Amino acid sequence: MYTGLTHTHVLMSALFLFALLLKSVFLFSGNDEMLERFKRKFKIPEIVVDSLMLLTGIYLAFNSGWTTHGSWFWIKLAAFIAAVPMSIIAFRKKQKALALLSLLLLLYAYGISETKSPVFNKKAALVSSDTPAVADGDNLVEAGAAIFHLDCAHCHGNDGRGGKSGSPNLRESKLTKEEVTARIRKGKNAMPGYERYLDEKQIEALAAYISSLQAQ
Ligand code: HEC
Incomplete structure (x- = not known):
């Protein structure tokens, strides 16, 4: 819609x-x-x-x-x-x-x-300049949450329940971790693709955070 x-x-x-x-x-x-x-x-x-x-x-x-x-x-x-x-x-x-x-x-x-x-897909519009890098050994869920609140929450909501731009409730997402990773990379409809703007580690952290929401 x-x-x-x-x-x-x-x-x-x-x-x-x-x-x-x-x-x-x-x-x-x-x-x-x-x-x-x-x-x-x-x-x-x-x-x-x-x-x-x-x-x-x-x-x-x-x-x-x-x-x-x-x-x-x-x-x-x-x-x-x-x-x-x-x-x-x-x-x-x-x-x-x-x-x-x-x-x-x-x-x-x-x-x-x-x-x-x-x-x-303009980088400045998609990714905040404050978006933290993710280092080896960082807690992925926490790092993912930090990135999520900066770059994803204005559509998906701070708690992932979403609603803006037609975004679904991520807590109820049935996607596997691989599918979530692919969706963050490539996007779909109003969901932008982030593969050119976030690195592998950041995307991995986001996927870990979303898994943690799905598990709640
Ligand atoms: C402009 C608003 C917008 C932003 C910003 C956004 N999304 Fe989305 N997202 C959407 C919409 C809309 C969908 C639904 C796409 C569809 O299936 O049509 C979606 C779908 C998803 C899905 C798939 C959920 C499912 O079960 O189908 C994931 C995972 C996701 N977004 C993660 C993220 C992450 C992580 C970020 C930040 C890096 C992000 N999104 C930023 C709008 C947004």
Whole structure:
């Protein structure tokens, strides 16, 4: 459900931007007639696209671990909130500069989601710079717990019971230790893959910690 809504949100945002781009082309080329025609013809589809984009966005904002974790999310939201009324006024009053500004802001908001969101596996977004290394002889469960609280808990919850970004309760996970290790390495759907960002020892420690949760 979470993944499906993410895809819907990205698709609706792309359509929203595409419509805005087209309208801007008409506005800038002085083609008022085309602009009016487009607005009239696509009035209903535009309302549908805009509403779906907003509704899925609101749902994702409340249910993803990234609102509490990534400042990119708030920058994007601010850019979006500033741009939408600007764009409405710009196209109503045919103000080119304002249209351009709102378009740039919205492209920026879209771009920041594409590059900063965890789906695109950026190290800075995924792994805290405080993430400890794991040395031979360390208690794996304790070391794993420390990494988990820094890098996983914003989705899975401090106690592994989760809920954010569509994540399952890890205490009830039926996966074997090998499968858990593979899932941490490769990820799945909204679960990011960590193999490029955490080393073998850190992943082993996380798997040990998750085994300890499963055993409780
Ligand atoms: C962006 C949110 C997010 C973050 C951050 C995250 N996970 Fe997940 N995790 C998920 C989601 C969503 C799933 C379910 C994936 C699926 O099966 O569709 C999942 C699934 C898992 C599973 C498999 C559970 C099962 O029984 O299917 C394990 C194990 C796991 N995560 C461990 C971790 C560890 C360890 C970290 C930190 C290094 C982490 N996750 C970080 C969202 C997240």
